[in-house]
Amino acid sequence: AQSVTQPDIHITVSEGASLELRCNYSYGATPYLFWYVQSPGQGLQLLLKYFSGDTLVQGIKGFEAEFKRSQSSFNLRKPSVHWSDAAEYFCAVGPHQGGKLIFGQGTELSVKP
């Protein structure tokens, strides 16, 4: 079965601390992987994506993610979190860039001063 798992429902980090959000996937074909962010009352904004090539990808707002095929993981990281990063983060997988997506459950990030 195709699925995406985000094990952490809610994470709280201090401003300036590093962040890692976990994502594991199960997908029959070559996966196209995405991280989206959803701020309260907003739609989804793409942070970064991975299709092939360098397994460490850079995104917007200082985020990066590392694809590890052996672990079926695509974890999102940020070296130093800002208060404005507080939001819901979704990992997603699809058959190609523009295909229908399977989303993880989401991780809510809180940032404390």
Add this chain to the structure above:
Amino acid sequence: SAVISQKPSRDICQRGTSLTIQCQVDSQVTMMFWYRQQPGQSLTLIATANQGSEATYESGFVIDKFPISRPNLTFSTLTVSNMSPEDSSIYLCSVADRNTEAFFGQGTRLTVV
């Protein structure tokens, strides 16, 4: 990137009634999708809106409950029919082409009372 206008942004509806949500894109796109995000949950794909033909529904979603139209490459509607409180969700329109990532509208927050 595509600019998506989704209307209404929110609504409160009586049970047993229907609501039609509109999704307008500022450019022609190949694919349009409708997702549902139930309170505190992730996004679940309802259907793929096909231009000029019947939508393709995911398991658990049926045309009688969620009729979809897509008369052209820039516009689609989703109707939530015979609503019950369980239909209270955020409904999101998404657009993509095969070689671009998916873009999302701001969503329609529906409350059924």
